[in-house]
């Protein structure tokens with residue numbers, strides 16, 4: 050109990066002084082303590098940031114549910130752990146704020162208010178004390194003869210000064226005793242409150258993790274099992290490698306001891322016969338749909354080009370009786386589509402030892418009616434083994450002709466023989482010599498190829514890399530987000546993942562969404578070619594032509610800043626969204642753009658201009674892919690426009706030859722002599738100076754695309770018969786995969802027939818457009834559809850000796866088509 054007596058006395062003053070000193074010492078102590086507390090709470094805050102960063106990193110690393118790496122490292126498990134870690138982070142944040150409040154805030158309060166008060170009050174007390182001393186001194190120095198009114202005045206002063214003095218003295222006492230009192234509970238409360246917060250923090254953390262405990266153990270057990278499995282697989286692999294090495298040593302010894310012998314000895318033939326039985330057994334016993342490899346390995350193959358150079362190729366002989374080789378080694382993981390096969394029809398082949406025009410050792414040949422493969426094994430034993438096994442397979446095939454197992458592979462494979470599709474493409478048709486890949490083939494758009502026929506990406510590029518280089522494709526067509534890796538197949542544009550989600554909700558007639566990286570099978574050369582010819586920039590010149598040009602300027606000027614972004618309905622739909630805009634805004638814009646076609650400038654056919662049917666016919670005939678696309682969208686042109694529709698009566702007055710053509714087509718039968726006249730203005734060749742389309746009245750004069758010659762016109766200049774043909778027939782005659790793809794994407798009927806009952810597939814086969822034929826077959830065209838004379842595409846191919854392209858032949862003859 051402080052202040053046993055309340056009188057002012059030296060003892061009292063001493064006690065006061067002692068208490069003040071103790072308060073001052075406490076202040077210093079508090080400040081040091083506060084520093085420590087501050088450090089601790091700051092640390093907790095940083096730890097929380099660390100927790101969240103860790104959780105985020107874990108989520109990014111393995112929390113995905115559909116990307117393969119995440120799934121491999123246990124995506125769903127990681128997600129669950131991520132959630133728990135975030136929760137623990139939250140507990141930590143709660144702890145920090147409690148310590149902050151209970152400890153730090155109270156300490157601050159104590160130092161800055163309670164202890165500060167003592168100092169203030171001491172100053173006032175000193176002042177009052179001094180004043181009291183002075184007044185008292187004056188009072189006491191009054192003489193005895195002082196006037197009574199002066200004495201009264203001094204007494205009054207003295208009373209006041211004393212009262213003031215006592216007041217400040219008590220105030221100081223109160224403040225000091227307050228501190229003495231607070232010492233006893235303030236810190237205990239603050240610290241034990243913080244300890245309690247810690248208790249709750251650990252309790253919550255424990256409960257959370259305790260609940261997860263069985264799960265964590267389950268995962269650990271699973272990981273342990275996986276580790277054991279992996280270990281035994283490793284051991285197995287090491288064993289197999291050991292065995293392989295031993296086998297190789299044995300083979301080496303054998304091959305060097307026997308050197309270059311011909312497999313003609315009796316013993317060898319006997320061995321061959323027995324192995325033939327084994328091969329036949331393998332081929333018979335392998336269940337349908339499954340394939341066993343009979344032999345595989347590297348063989349040198351001589352190119353059939355003039356250089357006749359040798360290339361090392363990986364050959365596979367399998368239980369279906371297929372012999373095929375891979376064009377090149379691929380470093381990246383692949384599937385059937387990305388490795389091209391070249392099959393050899395063993396059924397009609399014979400095998401001969403040694404090579405013509407070569408004095409190299411270990412050679413042999415596989416001779417079929419269409420071509421001869423000249424091969425060189427790496428040693429004599431290997432040659433003997435290959436020849437033996439291939440012979441065995443041939444024998445087995447001849448014994449059991451199973452037509453439905455005829456080999457055809459990767460119908461639109463990336464590296465298959467190109468045939469003679471168009472003049473430029475045929476330049477690279479020697480498939481041994483050229484190392485062309487997808488893109489240079491898939492570059493068939495007329496305008497592009499005119500400029501740089503061989504321009505194309507490097508080999509082994511992924512579709513996403515190839516397509517992102519097309520003008521405008523570096524950003525999403527709808528919101529401008531960078532590096533889009535989704536696409537709309539029919540629109541020919543690239544999209545970010547968010548916009549692709551919006552597109553997916555539109556009907557497939559409007560947009561067909563595919564992934565550039567995940568849907569690898571979609572990206573056939575024809576599709577790539579179509580995309581390379583369109584691109585986001587060009588597509589948006591159509592789809593966003595009427596978009597106010599200042600929509601971007603408006604953004605920059607902050608016009609949008611005044612609009613409530615959370616409420617998409619307030620946003621002007623005529624402003625192109627930004628990557629970070631809410632999805633509702635993108636949705637509205639995309640809907641207006643593609644469903645309502647609000648920014649498309651509708652093409653009105655003006656009087657005197659060719660009708661829409663004629664315009665699109667001409668665009669297809671001259672292989673102007675971009676123009677075709679524009680007419681389909683802006684003019685609602687029909688993808689199934691026929692020759693008759695294109696050359697309707699309105700055109701008759703424009704050109705005598707055209708009207709002749711129109712008349713002929715209406716009559717229904719054309720004599721051979723009149724047909725030959727058609728190569729004039731109707732389908733102008735590059736030598737024809739006047740082109741009906743360049744008439745001054747053409748409403749399309751503004752488009753550059755119409756100007757300049759097109760190399761593709763020549764391709765159909767010798768067309769003999771156009772009656773009943775539609776756009777797809779013409780595209781097939783031209784043989785441009787991209788153009789065919791464009792028409793198919795826009796609803797062209799694949800089985801439409803011309804007046805002779807011929808489908809587009811008939812036209813492809815007749816014209817030798819093998820790649821187009823394969824494209825149509827993969828899209829469901831029927832190889833057995835008869836024309837009016839009863840001829841099917843298959844029969845035409847047989848007549849034409851289409852075995853030059855075995856793959857096409859097999860596709861045509863497959864019974865399920």
Ligand SMILES: [Zn+2]
Pocket residue numbers: 525526527528529530544545546547548549628
């Ligand atoms: Zn987007």
